[in-house]
Amino acid sequence: MDYFLELFLGGLTRGSIYALIALGYTMVYGIIELINFAHGEIYMIGAFTALIVISVLTMMGMNTIAILVIAGFIAVIYSCAYGYTVEKIAYKPLRRAPRLSALISAIGMSLFLQNYVLLAQTSDFLPFPNLIPDFTFMEPYAHIISSAEVVILITTTIVMILLTVLIKFTKMGKAMRATSQDKDMARLVGIDVDRVISVTFVLGSATAAIGGVLIASHVGMINFYIGFIAGIKAFVAAVLGGIGSIPGAVLGSFVLGWTESFATGYVSSDYEDVFAFVFLVLILIFRPAGILGRTEKHTV
Amino acid sequence: MIKFSEIKKSLWVSLWFMFLTFPVMVIRVNTIENVIEWRWENMIFIGVGSFLFSFVWRYLLKQKEYGLKRAEEGGDIRPSLAQRILRDRKIFAPALTVVGIFALLFPYVFSLYQTNIMISALIFVMLGLGLNIVVGLAGLLDLGYVAFYAVGAYAYALLNYHFGLSFWILLPVGGALGMLFGILLGFPVLRLRGDYLAIVTLGFGEIIRLILENWNEFSFGPSGISNIPRPSFFGMSLSVHDSTIFIYYIMIALCIFTIFVVNRLQDSRIGRAWIALREDEVACQAMGIDKAKTKLTAFALGATWAGMGGVMFAAKTTFVNPASFTIWESIIILCIVVLGGMGSVVGVIIGALILILLPEYLRAFSEYRMLMFGILLVVMMVFRPGGIVSDVRRIYKFEGSGGAGKDA
Amino acid sequence: MPSLEHPVILDVRGLGMNFGGLRALDNVDIDVREKEIVALIGPNGAGKTTFFNCITGLYEPTDGEVIISPPGRKSEKINGLKPNIVTAKGLSRTFQNIRLFQNMTVLENVMIGRHCRTSSGIVGAILKGPATRSEEKAIVRDSYAILEKIGLDESVNEFAKNLPYGEQRRLEIARALATEPFLLLLDEPAAGMNPQETLELDDLIRRIRDEESISILLIEHDMKLVMSLSDRIFVVDYGRKIAQGAPGEIKNNPAVIKAYLGEDVDA
Incomplete structure (x- = not known):
C-alpha cells in the first residue's frame, strides 16, 4: 500500500511539473493556434538561469532560502524575456503565413536555443543544488513523500489559482479569452491583439520557469537537453486534456504523471519515455479533442 | 542615409540582447572547482552584433512587406534568377x-x-x-x-x-x-x-x-x-x-x-x-x-x-x-x-x-x-x-x- | 422555366444539424428538380452554408435524409458519406470564402476537378505508358475546354492567387464543373462582384443550366440576381425553412419580409 501511495504521490508531483509547462503550450495554442516548439527550451533556460544565479549567490555566501527566492525570481524574469523575444522574432512576422511555416520556424527556434545554451555553457550534466530543506514535521511521511515534493505541489497549486484568477477576473484575462475566440473581432472591438499575444507568451514562460527551477532542484541535475523531453511530455499532457483548455492541461498532466509513475513502478523503467508517446498516439486516434476539449467545428 | 531614430531603435535592441544573453553568455560556473568565469567579451560581441544585425533584419522585413504589397496590387512578380x-x-x-x-x-x-x-x-x-x-x-x-x-x-x-x-x-x-x-x-x-x-x-x-x-x-x-x-x-x-x-x-x-x-x-x-x-x-x-x-x-x-x-x-x-x-x-x-x-x-x-x-x-x-x-x-x-x-x-x-x- | 413535371434530383427531408447544444438546422425540406435553378436565401447566420456542408459531406447531419436521383441512375441516400464520395456521385460546390489552390495555376486548379473522373495511379505516373499519356492529354484538353467556356482561357498559366477577385469566383465554378456534376451548389457566387461581373455571372449560370443540363442550387444575398435567375426560392431563418415558392410569391411573403426586416430588401 505504501508503495502504491508513493507511486501515486510521485505521479502527482510529476503531473504538477508537467502542468506548469503544459499551461504555456495550451495558452499559446488557445490564442494563436501554434505549437510553440521552443517552449521546452524556455523552461530549460529558466533552469539554467536559476543555476547560474544560485552558484554566484552561494559563492557570495547567502543563505539557502534567500537564494531560492532570488534565483527563482530572476529565472522567471529571464524566461519571460526569452519567451517575449522568441515570439517577436520567430512568430510575429509569420502571423499571416501558412501554419506549416510558423511550425517550422518554431522548430528552428527550439534547435537554436538548445545549441545556444550548449555552446555558451556546456554539454555536460550540471549538478543542481537541492535548495528545499527537509522539514522536520515531514519526517514520519518521508518514505512516501519528500519535502521537496510537498513544496512542488503547493507551489503548483498557488500558480494555478493565480492564473485562473488572472484569466477569469482581470481585464487582460478577458482580452485573452476574447482573442482566443476570434482574433479579428477582438481587434475590431479595440483589443491590442499583439499585446495580448505577448502577454500570453510571457505568462506561459513564467510558469515554465517556475516548473524548471522546481524540477531541477528535485532531480538534482540539468543540461541543455532537458527542455526537449519535458516539453514533449507537457505537450502530450496538453493534448490529452484538450489543447486550448487550461483545466484540461492540468488534468491531462496529472493523468500522464500517474500513468508514467505507475507504469515505471510496476512494469518497466526501460521504456519510460515511450509511454508518453504511445499515450499520445492513442489519444489522438480515439479522442483527438482530448478529455475536456471541445470538438472542433471547422469553418468553411 | 540612416536616420537617427533607426540608430536609437538598434541601440535598444542591442541593449535588450545584452541583457537577455547576460547570464548564459557571460557567466559560466564551474561547479566542480567552484569558480565563476566572467566572459565580458561575449557581451561586447552580442552588443555590437545585435546592433548591426537589427539593421539587416529591419531592412529585410521592409523588403518583404514591399514584395507582398506589390504582389497584392497584382504587379507582375519577377521570376527569380534560379527560375529563369x-x-x-x-x-x-x-x-x-x-x-x-x-x-x-x-x-x-x-x-x-x-x-x-x-x-x-x-x-x-x-x-x-x-x-x-x-x-x-x-x-x-x-x-x-x-x-x-x-x-x-x-x-x-x-x-x-x-x-x-x-x-x-x-x-x-x-x-x-x-x-x-x-x-x-x-x-x-x-x-x-x-x-x-x-x-x-x-x-x-x-x-x-x-x-x-x-x-x-x-x-x-x-x-x-x-x-x-x-x-x-x-x-x-x-x-x-x-x-x-x-x-x-x-x-x-x-x-x-x-x-x-x-x-x-x-x-x-x-x-x-x-x-x-x-x-x-x-x-x-x-x-x-x-x-x-x-x-x-x-x-x-x-x-x-x-x-x-x-x-x-x-x-x-x-x-x-x-x-x-x-x-x-x-x-x-x-x-x-x-x-x-x-x-x-x-x-x-x-x-x-x-x-x-x-x-x-x-x-x-x-x-x-x-x-x-x-x-x-x-x-x-x-x-x-x-x-x-x-x-x-x-x-x-x-x-x-x-x-x-x-x-x- | 422547367415545368414541375421534371423529376426531382435532390430531395432533402427533415434535415437537422446540432453543434453541441446549438440547433443550426431544424427539419429542413428542400428539393431540386432537373434543369432547375433554385436559390436558398435567408439572413446571415440562418444556416445556409451549414446546409451546404451537410449535403456535401463536410458535416454529417444529425437527422434527416439527403437523397439524390441523378438523371438515368438509381436514387440513393448520401448523408454521412465522405465529401469526395459525394463529389464523385455528382454533387459539386463552390465556397463562400474562395478556397482555390492558391499556388497552383488556373489550369491545374481545373485539372484537380478531373481527378475523380480519371484513374491513373502511381505506377502509371512513373512508367507513363500510353494509357496514362492519353488520359493526361484528355485531362488537359477537357480542363482547357471548361476554361474557354468560363472565359478564363487567357490566364491558364497564372497562379490562382494572382487572379482578380471576380475571376477567382469564376475559376471556382470552372473547377466544380470539371467534376462533371449533375447538381452544382454555389455558395454566394456574386459576393464581392461589381454589377457588370454580376450580370456576366447571371448569364454564365443560365448557360451552365441550358447547355450542360446541370441543375443549380445557390446561396445568394444579391436579391436582384436571385429574383432574375431562380425558378424557385427557399427561405431559411434560424435554421428553419420559413417559405418556399416562385420569386413572385417570395417577394410578397410576410414571413420573409419579417425575417429580412432591418436588412436590405431591394426586391
Missing part, C-alpha cells in the same frame, strides 16, 4: 551536361575522402527528395522521417547478419520495408491536423530509436551491428577503395532514378492531388480527392526512399547503431527541404549539397552547425518561405481554341 535559369533551355541543358560530367569524373579527380563525403551528400539528396514528397508536395510535416531511414539501415544489417542476404536483394527490400512502415504509421495519423501530425511523427521516430536502443536481443542495443558487407560487383568483392567508388556510382544512379520518379510524380494526377492537399484540405476533398488515400501514398512513397537511403548508409559505413538515427537527422533533412524550396526538386538537391558539404569543408565551425540550422529554419520561414528555388509550376501552351495541350 531553369526555364531557359539554352542555359539549362549545358549546365546539366557540365554537372553530369563533373559527377561522373568526381571519384577520379578527387580523393577517396572527398568521394566518401560526396556519398553522404548524395544519400541526403535522396532523403531530401523523399521527404520533399511528404512535406514539400503534400504539406504533411513529418518529424520522424529518420525512423524509416533506420528501418532501411537495420533491415540490411539484420537480414544480412541472420540470413546472409546480399546488398542487391536487400536494397529493394529496405525500400519495401520503409514503405510498409510508412503505411503502418500513416494509418493512425491520417485524421490528424498538421501540427499534431508533427508531434506524433516525432514521437514515432523516438519510439523506433528507443526500441533499437533497448531491445538488445533484436537490435544488439546501443553498440549496434558492425562488419556489414559492402555491395558486391557481380559476385566479386572489391577492395575498400574500389567499393567506395562503386558505392558512389550506385548513389549517382539511385539519385538519378529518384529525380526521374519524383519528376514524373510531380506532374501526374497523384502529384497534383498532393499539392492540392497541401494548399487546401477541405477544398481538395470537396473536389473529389480521397484525402486518406492521398496522404497515405505520400507517406508510403516518402518512406520508401528513406528505406533505400538507410540500406545505402549501412552499406557505406558498414556499421549501424541507434545514435545515427536521432531526431536531429530528421531535422537536418527538413532543413534541406526548407532551404532548397519545398516542392522543388532542383532546390532540394542544391539544399542537400549546401547543408551536407558546407559543414564538412568548414570543419572549424562544425560545432556551430546545429545552431546555424536553427537560425536557418527561422530566417528562411520569415524571409523566404519558398526556399532558394521556389516551386515552379508547369507551363502549358495552347494553339488556337481547344487545341491539345503541349507542355513547354
Whole structure:
C-alpha cells in the first residue's frame, strides 16, 4: 500500500511539473493556434538561469532560502524575456503565413536555443543544488513523500489559482479569452491583439520557469537537453486534456504523471519515455479533442 | 542615409540582447572547482552584433512587406534568377551536361575522402527528395522521417547478419520495408491536423530509436551491428577503395532514378492531388480527392526512399547503431527541404549539397552547425518561405481554341 | 422555366444539424428538380452554408435524409458519406470564402476537378505508358475546354492567387464543373462582384443550366440576381425553412419580409 501511495504521490508531483509547462503550450495554442516548439527550451533556460544565479549567490555566501527566492525570481524574469523575444522574432512576422511555416520556424527556434545554451555553457550534466530543506514535521511521511515534493505541489497549486484568477477576473484575462475566440473581432472591438499575444507568451514562460527551477532542484541535475523531453511530455499532457483548455492541461498532466509513475513502478523503467508517446498516439486516434476539449467545428 | 531614430531603435535592441544573453553568455560556473568565469567579451560581441544585425533584419522585413504589397496590387512578380535559369533551355541543358560530367569524373579527380563525403551528400539528396514528397508536395510535416531511414539501415544489417542476404536483394527490400512502415504509421495519423501530425511523427521516430536502443536481443542495443558487407560487383568483392567508388556510382544512379520518379510524380494526377492537399484540405476533398488515400501514398512513397537511403548508409559505413538515427537527422533533412524550396526538386538537391558539404569543408565551425540550422529554419520561414528555388509550376501552351495541350 | 413535371434530383427531408447544444438546422425540406435553378436565401447566420456542408459531406447531419436521383441512375441516400464520395456521385460546390489552390495555376486548379473522373495511379505516373499519356492529354484538353467556356482561357498559366477577385469566383465554378456534376451548389457566387461581373455571372449560370443540363442550387444575398435567375426560392431563418415558392410569391411573403426586416430588401 505504501508503495502504491508513493507511486501515486510521485505521479502527482510529476503531473504538477508537467502542468506548469503544459499551461504555456495550451495558452499559446488557445490564442494563436501554434505549437510553440521552443517552449521546452524556455523552461530549460529558466533552469539554467536559476543555476547560474544560485552558484554566484552561494559563492557570495547567502543563505539557502534567500537564494531560492532570488534565483527563482530572476529565472522567471529571464524566461519571460526569452519567451517575449522568441515570439517577436520567430512568430510575429509569420502571423499571416501558412501554419506549416510558423511550425517550422518554431522548430528552428527550439534547435537554436538548445545549441545556444550548449555552446555558451556546456554539454555536460550540471549538478543542481537541492535548495528545499527537509522539514522536520515531514519526517514520519518521508518514505512516501519528500519535502521537496510537498513544496512542488503547493507551489503548483498557488500558480494555478493565480492564473485562473488572472484569466477569469482581470481585464487582460478577458482580452485573452476574447482573442482566443476570434482574433479579428477582438481587434475590431479595440483589443491590442499583439499585446495580448505577448502577454500570453510571457505568462506561459513564467510558469515554465517556475516548473524548471522546481524540477531541477528535485532531480538534482540539468543540461541543455532537458527542455526537449519535458516539453514533449507537457505537450502530450496538453493534448490529452484538450489543447486550448487550461483545466484540461492540468488534468491531462496529472493523468500522464500517474500513468508514467505507475507504469515505471510496476512494469518497466526501460521504456519510460515511450509511454508518453504511445499515450499520445492513442489519444489522438480515439479522442483527438482530448478529455475536456471541445470538438472542433471547422469553418468553411 | 540612416536616420537617427533607426540608430536609437538598434541601440535598444542591442541593449535588450545584452541583457537577455547576460547570464548564459557571460557567466559560466564551474561547479566542480567552484569558480565563476566572467566572459565580458561575449557581451561586447552580442552588443555590437545585435546592433548591426537589427539593421539587416529591419531592412529585410521592409523588403518583404514591399514584395507582398506589390504582389497584392497584382504587379507582375519577377521570376527569380534560379527560375529563369531553369526555364531557359539554352542555359539549362549545358549546365546539366557540365554537372553530369563533373559527377561522373568526381571519384577520379578527387580523393577517396572527398568521394566518401560526396556519398553522404548524395544519400541526403535522396532523403531530401523523399521527404520533399511528404512535406514539400503534400504539406504533411513529418518529424520522424529518420525512423524509416533506420528501418532501411537495420533491415540490411539484420537480414544480412541472420540470413546472409546480399546488398542487391536487400536494397529493394529496405525500400519495401520503409514503405510498409510508412503505411503502418500513416494509418493512425491520417485524421490528424498538421501540427499534431508533427508531434506524433516525432514521437514515432523516438519510439523506433528507443526500441533499437533497448531491445538488445533484436537490435544488439546501443553498440549496434558492425562488419556489414559492402555491395558486391557481380559476385566479386572489391577492395575498400574500389567499393567506395562503386558505392558512389550506385548513389549517382539511385539519385538519378529518384529525380526521374519524383519528376514524373510531380506532374501526374497523384502529384497534383498532393499539392492540392497541401494548399487546401477541405477544398481538395470537396473536389473529389480521397484525402486518406492521398496522404497515405505520400507517406508510403516518402518512406520508401528513406528505406533505400538507410540500406545505402549501412552499406557505406558498414556499421549501424541507434545514435545515427536521432531526431536531429530528421531535422537536418527538413532543413534541406526548407532551404532548397519545398516542392522543388532542383532546390532540394542544391539544399542537400549546401547543408551536407558546407559543414564538412568548414570543419572549424562544425560545432556551430546545429545552431546555424536553427537560425536557418527561422530566417528562411520569415524571409523566404519558398526556399532558394521556389516551386515552379508547369507551363502549358495552347494553339488556337481547344487545341491539345503541349507542355513547354 | 422547367415545368414541375421534371423529376426531382435532390430531395432533402427533415434535415437537422446540432453543434453541441446549438440547433443550426431544424427539419429542413428542400428539393431540386432537373434543369432547375433554385436559390436558398435567408439572413446571415440562418444556416445556409451549414446546409451546404451537410449535403456535401463536410458535416454529417444529425437527422434527416439527403437523397439524390441523378438523371438515368438509381436514387440513393448520401448523408454521412465522405465529401469526395459525394463529389464523385455528382454533387459539386463552390465556397463562400474562395478556397482555390492558391499556388497552383488556373489550369491545374481545373485539372484537380478531373481527378475523380480519371484513374491513373502511381505506377502509371512513373512508367507513363500510353494509357496514362492519353488520359493526361484528355485531362488537359477537357480542363482547357471548361476554361474557354468560363472565359478564363487567357490566364491558364497564372497562379490562382494572382487572379482578380471576380475571376477567382469564376475559376471556382470552372473547377466544380470539371467534376462533371449533375447538381452544382454555389455558395454566394456574386459576393464581392461589381454589377457588370454580376450580370456576366447571371448569364454564365443560365448557360451552365441550358447547355450542360446541370441543375443549380445557390446561396445568394444579391436579391436582384436571385429574383432574375431562380425558378424557385427557399427561405431559411434560424435554421428553419420559413417559405418556399416562385420569386413572385417570395417577394410578397410576410414571413420573409419579417425575417429580412432591418436588412436590405431591394426586391
